[in-house]
Amino acid sequence: YLIPKGWKVMVSSRAVHMDPENYLNPKKFDPSRWENIKAKAGAFLPFGAGSRFCPGSDLAKLEISIFLHQFLLHYKLERVNPTSSVSHLPLPHPSDNCLVRFEKAPLDT
Numbered sequence: 001y002l003i004p005k006g007w008k009v010m011v012s013s014r015a016v017h018m019d020p021e022n023y024l025n026p027k028k029f030d031p032s033r034w035e036n037i038k039a040k041a042g043a044f045l046p047f048g049a050g051s052r053f054c055p056g057s058d059l060a061k062l063e064i065s066i067f068l069h070q071f072l073l074h075y076k077l078e079r080v081n082p083t084s085s086v087s088h089l090p091l092p093h094p095s096d097n098c099l100v101r102f103e104k105a106p107l108d109t
Helices: 013-018 057-074
Strands: 076-079 100-104
Touching: 057 076
Parallel strands: none
Antiparallel strands: 076 100
């Protein structure tokens, strides 16, 4: 391709993440797709790429890991509507906003 001088070129992470060549049935909610998966370079871009790569990505991943560990350790979660469908525009999201009921888990003594 010939890109004219002055044009801005961007990568659409949504296009990469929804490409069937990267993920089988990309519109289907399937958490098991991440089990035993072989990483494919450039198929997942949560923090951007290249010269615009997020400098805080390592800190963000660490903070997310700590929060999730504490949250899942101390709370019990249950989906309010387990049959909810997934909408895909502008980004994939549950149609009912994935309502979740959660309560503090009992402390082990």
